[in-house]
Amino acid sequence: MFKYQVCILLILSVSLGVFLEGQQTLAHKQNTYIPSKVQTQVVQDLLAKYGQGQQDRIFKGVAQVSVFWKKQDGKPEEFSQFCMENFIADPAELNRTFQKLSRYQEILGGLYNKMGLELQWNLQVDTGAIDKIDYLYGAYDPSAHLTEDLYQNKIAFFILLNFSYFSLQEKVELGPNWTREQWAYARIGDLFDSRVPANLIQKYSKQLVETDTYISEYNIYMGNLVDEAKKTYFPSDLSLISHWGLRDELKAQYALADGLVRQQMIYQVMQRIIHQTIPKAVINSDALLWNPVTNQVFQKDGTEIQTPAEPYTRYNHILAMYQALKKMDSSYPYYPSAIKRAFDLDMEIPVEEVAGVFEEFLASPTGKKVGELISKRLGRSLQPFDIWYDGFKPRSGISQEILDQKVSAKYATIADFEKDVPNILTQLGFSQKTAEHIATKLTVDPARGAGHAAGAEMRGFKAHLRTRVPKHGMDYKGFNIAMHELGHNVEQVMTLYDVDQYMLHGVPTTAFTEAWAFVFQARDLEILGMKPENPDYKALKALDSFWSTREIMGVALVDIKLWQWMYKHRPQKPEQVAEAATRIAIEVWNKYYADVFGIADSPILAIYSHMVAYPLYLSAYPVGHIIEFQLEKQMEGKVIGQEMERIYTYGRIIPQLWMKHAVGSPLSAQPMLEAAQEALTKMR
Numbered sequence: 001m002f003k004y005q006v007c008i009l010l011i012l013s014v015s016l017g018v019f020l021e022g023q024q025t026l027a028h029k030q031n032t033y034i035p036s037k038v039q040t041q042v043v044q045d046l047l048a049k050y051g052q053g054q055q056d057r058i059f060k061g062v063a064q065v066s067v068f069w070k071k072q073d074g075k076p077e078e079f080s081q082f083c084m085e086n087f088i089a090d091p092a093e094l095n096r097t098f099q100k101l102s103r104y105q106e107i108l109g110g111l112y113n114k115m116g117l118e119l120q121w122n123l124q125v126d127t128g129a130i131d132k133i134d135y136l137y138g139a140y141d142p143s144a145h146l147t148e149d150l151y152q153n154k155i156a157f158f159i160l161l162n163f164s165y166f167s168l169q170e171k172v173e174l175g176p177n178w179t180r181e182q183w184a185y186a187r188i189g190d191l192f193d194s195r196v197p198a199n200l201i202q203k204y205s206k207q208l209v210e211t212d213t214y215i216s217e218y219n220i221y222m223g224n225l226v227d228e229a230k231k232t233y234f235p236s237d238l239s240l241i242s243h244w245g246l247r248d249e250l251k252a253q254y255a256l257a258d259g260l261v262r263q264q265m266i267y268q269v270m271q272r273i274i275h276q277t278i279p280k281a282v283i284n285s286d287a288l289l290w291n292p293v294t295n296q297v298f299q300k301d302g303t304e305i306q307t308p309a310e311p312y313t314r315y316n317h318i319l320a321m322y323q324a325l326k327k328m329d330s331s332y333p334y335y336p337s338a339i340k341r342a343f344d345l346d347m348e349i350p351v352e353e354v355a356g357v358f359e360e361f362l363a364s365p366t367g368k369k370v371g372e373l374i375s376k377r378l379g380r381s382l383q384p385f386d387i388w389y390d391g392f393k394p395r396s397g398i399s400q401e402i403l404d405q406k407v408s409a410k411y412a413t414i415a416d417f418e419k420d421v422p423n424i425l426t427q428l429g430f431s432q433k434t435a436e437h438i439a440t441k442l443t444v445d446p447a448r449g450a451g452h453a454a455g456a457e458m459r460g461f462k463a464h465l466r467t468r469v470p471k472h473g474m475d476y477k478g479f480n481i482a483m484h485e486l487g488h489n490v491e492q493v494m495t496l497y498d499v500d501q502y503m504l505h506g507v508p509t510t511a512f513t514e515a516w517a518f519v520f521q522a523r524d525l526e527i528l529g530m531k532p533e534n535p536d537y538k539a540l541k542a543l544d545s546f547w548s549t550r551e552i553m554g555v556a557l558v559d560i561k562l563w564q565w566m567y568k569h570r571p572q573k574p575e576q577v578a579e580a581a582t583r584i585a586i587e588v589w590n591k592y593y594a595d596v597f598g599i600a601d602s603p604i605l606a607i608y609s610h611m612v613a614y615p616l617y618l619s620a621y622p623v624g625h626i627i628e629f630q631l632e633k634q635m636e637g638k639v640i641g642q643e644m645e646r647i648y649t650y651g652r653i654i655p656q657l658w659m660k661h662a663v664g665s666p667l668s669a670q671p672m673l674e675a676a677q678e679a680l681t682k683m684r
């Protein structure tokens with residue numbers, strides 16, 4: 001008898017160990033506050049109480065609680081007592097608990113979201129003057145301490161004990177066979193996958209603000225750029241933020257006959273920023289003249305002066321971001337790196353898969369063919385900055401004036417637009433019933449900005465569409481944006497009210513709501529009862545998407561590869577990051593762009609400010625474009641409203657399974673490549 005007991009204990013201890021090893025969690029097992037002896041004893045006691053049938057759940061639950069249990073949560077005895085008292089073995093009770101948890105989550109999520117919307121009302125909605133008090137309340141986040149509160153009151157541990165967490169890999173493997181309810185259980189299991197100490201969150205937030213300030217104050221005074229003869233090329237009062245402003249000005253120059261010289265100048269500035277040879281004194285200051293080619297700096301009277309370069313500040317910010325995020329690694333047992341968190345956790349597609357789709361797209365020979373067409377249209381050989389060629393921007397062929405007239409006659413006021421929502425939806429093929437149901441769940445407010453869509457998180461609350469209608473009525477630009485926002489709102493309503501499980505409400509990631517918004521936006525003329533007069537409209541649109549996706553994919557790859565390099569080499573100095581970023585940008589360029597452009601060694605893909613201020617976010621853009629194309633392809637010849645309803649009420653399932661449900665295949669750049677090839681044939 002005794003011998004048998006020892007044996008069981010030994011097996012338990014081994015299996016718990018093996019189980020934990022398999023959980024990645026055990027990378028941090030040595031750090032758990034609860035000794036493994038105590039964990040093993042609890043598992044044994046629970047098994048004795050509830051039997052072997054509960055073995056997997058017991059192992060997993062106890063391991064999950066112990067990973068996050070800290071000294072402040074109670075002594076090991078309290079840990080044991082907590083597990084013994086709160087483990088639910090009865091399936092009926094577990095299901096009731098799940099139903100109630102879903103509702104409690106809706107209450108917390110919904111009311112905090114509502115509170116945020118209301119507190120930001122005067123900042124978002126055009127209600128007249130904004131006062132200091134509006135900023136103070138607008139910046140206040142009432143839910144900031146929610147997660148830690150839920151750990152302190154033991155709700156988090158209750159969920160950890162009773163609901164299994166599944167890694168992305170497990171979701172990929174098991175998910176296809178799960179019922180809707182199993183998926184919803186898994187989403188409950190996702191609620192507590194980390195416990196980041198408040199001081200680390202604060203440090204990171206501080207770094208984000210500092211870097212954001214650095215970027216938002218990185219303006220170049222274009223009127224102060226000179227050539228060898230001290231000639232200027234830009235308006236004296238033009239200041240442009242890096243990289244957005246510089247890039248958009250470069251794009252705008254394609255429309256001008258003499259734009260090339262200005263584009264080359266902007267490209268020089270970008271290279272100086274990337275290499276950090278830019279004189280510090282010309283950043284955000286109009287005091288000096290600067291020749292970006294020779295890198296000479298002059299006083300306004302023409303006297304040349306010596307002034308130091310920016311001291312790798314750009315890369316120091318990237319380094320600081322890396323260090324701040326790296327400190328959080330041990331707080332995320334399943335995702336112990338910022339790369340894993342950005343992809344496995346936030347995007348829910350592994351980085352290898354995302355990078356694989358990008359590299360396949362970039363390697364396609366279609367890139368070279370589109371490059372040749374651009375070179376022909378420009379009447380010159382390609383330059384590296386032609387990654388931003390915007391001559392494919394499809395113009396409808398209808399004059400702006402006619403469009404504005406049409407829109408302002410239709411929508412003289414905000415109320416006119418709001419009243420028309422059910423009509424817009426039936427025009428898009430939603431049934432009368434669905435159109436009315438959606439229209440009653442959204443409301444239109446006057447926006448301060450260009451447009452905005454704020455969804456609800458709790459049934460009973462409405463989604464808000466913010467749009468601008470000037471006194472003389474809505475204009476075409478405003479309508480085009482309003483259609484985009486309406487797309488977001490319709491998705492928000494449908495995925496809140498019509499997804500069968502609250503825990504599955506919404507979409508996998510923001511890319512999926514953007515894709516839907518673009519589908520709406522692209523049909524703005526249709527809603528106005530107009531058709532593009534330009535016969536090449538569709539082909540141009542396909543080529544424009546192809547070329548801009550090709551650009552942003554390269555940029556995103558550089559971002560990914562730089563972070564992989566940082567995790568491997570653990571840099572300490574900004575110079576190291578600078579060297580790596582430039583080298584990686586050139587490597588990606590040489591692999592996928594040099595052949596298309598006929599030019600090697602350009603570092604241009606490293607210019608994006610996102611790479612500095614929004615770590616690992618860039619990949620979301622090309623993924624969004626790809627999804628949009630796959631959805632558009634799926635919609636061909638179908639009634640959009642019905643098809644979208646079928647696709648989007650699937651809810652927040654992992655992206656690759658969502659895509660299979662939506663279009664029958666996982667994320668794939670193939671439809672975009674095919675559309676570009678088709679367009680090439682048409683344009684020849």
Ligand SMILES: [Zn+2]
Nearest residue numbers: 484488514517
């Ligand atoms: Zn959007």
